[in-house]
Amino acid sequence: MEFARHLSEHPATAERRAEILKDPGFGNYFTDHTVVIDWTEGVGWHDARVEPYGPIALDPAASVLHYGQEIFEGLKAFRHADGSVQTFRAEKNAERLNASARRLALPELPVESFVEAVKLLVQVDEAWVPEGDGEALYLRPFMIATEAFLGVRPSREVSFRVIASPAGNYFGGELHAVPIWLSEHFSRAGHGGTGEAKCGGNYAASLAAQLEAQDHGCAQVLFLDPTDDFAVEELGGMNVFFVLEGNRLVTPRLNGNILHGVTRASVLQIAADLGLSVEERKFTIDEWREAVAEGTLREVFACGTAAVITPVSELRSEQGTMTFPGTGADAVWARIREQLLGVQTGAVADTHGWLTKLV
Numbered sequence: 326m327e328f329a330r331h332l333s334e335h336p337a338t339a340e341r342r343a344e345i346l347k348d349p350g351f352g353n354y355f356t357d358h359t360v361v362i363d364w365t366e367g368v369g370w371h372d373a374r375v376e377p378y379g380p381i382a383l384d385p386a387a388s389v390l391h392y393g394q395e396i397f398e399g400l401k402a403f404r405h406a407d408g409s410v411q412t413f414r415a416e417k418n419a420e421r422l423n424a425s426a427r428r429l430a431l432p433e434l435p436v437e438s439f440v441e442a443v444k445l446l447v448q449v450d451e452a453w454v455p456e457g458d459g460e461a462l463y464l465r466p467f468m469i470a471t472e473a474f475l476g477v478r479p480s481r482e483v484s485f486r487v488i489a490s491p492a493g494n495y496f497g498g499e500l501h502a503v504p505i506w507l508s509e510h511f512s513r514a515g516h517g518g519t520g521e522a523k524c525g526g527n528y529a530a531s532l533a534a535q536l537e538a539q540d541h542g543c544a545q546v547l548f549l550d551p552t553d554d555f556a557v558e559e560l561g562g563m564n565v566f567f568v569l570e571g572n573r574l575v576t577p578r579l580n581g582n583i584l585h586g587v588t589r590a591s592v593l594q595i596a597a598d599l600g601l602s603v604e605e606r607k608f609t610i611d612e613w614r615e616a617v618a619e620g621t622l623r624e625v626f627a628c629g630t631a632a633v634i635t636p637v638s639e640l641r642s643e644q645g646t647m648t649f650p651g652t653g654a655d656a657v658w659a660r661i662r663e664q665l666l667g668v669q670t671g672a673v674a675d676t677h678g679w680l681t682k683l684v
């Protein structure tokens with residue numbers, strides 16, 4: 326794909342950028358450019374370009390604004406010690422975007438075009454890739470329905486975009502274990518719904534539960550499947566893992582409602598490499614409670630691109646609080662995290678070929 330280049334005439338000054346990169350937080354600041362590729366039914370993908378970052382002109386009738394035909398991705402670019410910038414399993418994100426596109430009746434984008442778009446943005450905005458420990462440039466590809474039409478059918482005009490945001494530690498400051506809230510009144514997904522698509526609508530549906538969580542001192546919510554023995558599904562934006570006695574790592578199987586996390590898949594591989602026995606299966610809230618009562622539950626942790634791996638200290642609910650061991654730095658989650666971050670940042674050999682050099 327040929328990309329036109331319209332570079333910004335007023336990028337952030339080096340001083341401003343340095344100030345931002347000192348403490349970027351997560352999702353607060355955006356780089357100087359964006360990559361755009363438009364799609365029109367009957368024409369296909371066209372007008373691939375880099376342009377200055379800025380507001381999008383959209384018709385007020387654009388279908389994304391009314392019917393939520395939108396999907397997105399999240400991946401990171403890491404600065405390595407040799408000065409190169411590398412991204413982690415970008416093809417997986419491209420393939421997942423296409424799986425989400427099929428579910429939301431949006432057009433698929435060739436995997437190579439996705440990777441090219443990401444690469445181009447990182448090359449143009451390379452100065453924004455942070456160099457601090459655990460920091461990265463977070464990349465947010467997304468696709469929206471832009472056709473001005475209020476009838477209900479898939480949009481005939483679509484736009485794919487990539488924006489980038491320098492990212493520090495997701496939860497801010499030191500890595501510490503977090504309490505999570507058990508959602509008992511809300512589900513984020515149902516069978517046959519959009520649970521395994523990465524679409525904005527799933528997040529909109531999770532926010533009321535997140536507010537409930539905040540009222541109980543938690544930043545994250547755990548969802549169950551009330552139609553399947555209250556099997557554990559995932560958090561609002563992270564997959565969940567359990568370490569049981571005997572070096573067993575358990576995570577809910579992909580049941581159609583759960584996001585196919587790239588971090589989840591990588592954790593499963595690393596755990597197998599480390600000699601853990603790995604189980605993808607149904608794990609109910611009752612089994613969880615029993616494991617805590619019997620003392621066979623060793624650790625609970627959550628994972629996703631933004632926060633990598635985060636230990637979970639407690640599950641709070643209207644019935645009370647369950648507290649978990651294994652939040653210390655000698656735990657299984659910490660070993661997996663060290664390997665995963667190590668590969669991403671170049672400190673550990675990339676034996677699975679997970680990195681792609683962007684710069």
Ligand SMILES: *Cc1c(COP(=O)(O)O)cnc(C)c1O
Nearest residue numbers: 562563564584586587588629630
């Ligand atoms: C993006 C996302 C995840 C994590 O996926 P990664 O590919 O590991 O970043 C987990 N759950 C939900 C609902 C998500 O949207």
